Amino acid sequence: MLVLSDLVKSHDVFELGPINLTVEDEVVSVLGPSGGGKTTLLSAIAGISDINAGTVVLNDADLTESPPEKRGIVLVFQDGALFPHMTAWENINYAATSPERVDVLAETLEITAILGQKASTLSGGERQRVALARSIAADPAALLLDEPLANLDAPIRRRLRHELRDLLASLDIPVVYVTHDQHEASIIGDRLAVIESGTIHQLGTPTEVFMRPKTPFVASFTGSVNLFQARVDETALVWGDRRIECPAHEYDVDQDVWFCIRPEYVTIADDTTNTNVFLGRIERRVFQGDDYLVTVSPDGMDETVELKLAPLAYNQLQIETREQMHISFERDAIHIIENAPREQ
């Protein structure tokens, strides 16, 4: 178990922390925007840079004062530094506990074919995977990974996410996995920490973080782009001149709140007598590769609502820009975030 307590690391104008985080023998994905402090966090845990305050404890041993090489923690950076004159196999085997493990890892990470190649001749994506295999083969007590799939193209990246999830879970050690890809973070992590401006906004299972974000930042960063201000009344939320039915909550009547609903849970309504159905005008429709993102502005409001449609549904509906259609908010997918400032 890796326990970070009140960890603070300051750069010139940036401060990480105080971070309090316990990573059991599990994978915690750290998700956040560029400059949010993800790499700073990994470097602080690994002891590569001195911290300003707090402690790092691994399996009951206080490592705060230990040099990086004495921590038993392996950190793999994005560029995956290797010995250039050695082959990929030699690099992986360098610190490996058994040569058989090298071959098994190479197969999982799809690098068997390049094992005999000198590291200096490998592509960026191959180098990353060799560095990843080397770090796992060394049998670390904890593993810190900084965007290990960043240099790969989409198909192999999609495949490896699942392979890597199983591989990391099988290690039974604390793993911290940094990424700014929300899909990767949720596939690979048992839990997910969202970090921004050096602060952990939320820590929870991927489902909790995606479906019940605690702050507007977490909502928007994890793709819940439909984020609106409303007022609580006895039975619903009042949003402009509309009433939105929502699940039970702890907020008081007359409070101003944010609520969000993911675009996957906004649907085209054919039965206009249902609750949470609004008429709106189609502003935009964009094919995103997997699905269509349709932007609708509800009548009489300045705000826009985004919904996702599978290609089949999209084709059947023959959606045309500037046309009107009814959309519906799935009641149980509505999530209230927190008090919002009252508009003057």
Ligand SMILES: Nc1ncnc2c1ncn2[C@@H]1O[C@H](COP(=O)(O)OP(=O)(O)OP(=O)(O)O)[C@@H](O)[C@H]1O
């Ligand atoms: N050695 C340093 N000296 C001064 N500022 C630094 C140093 N290292 C990082 N920073 C600053 O700290 C902030 C956090 O950087 P960090 O590399 O941790 O972010 P990140 O979340 O890993 O970003 P990315 O996703 O782009 O890698 C940034 O504003 C960065 O400019």
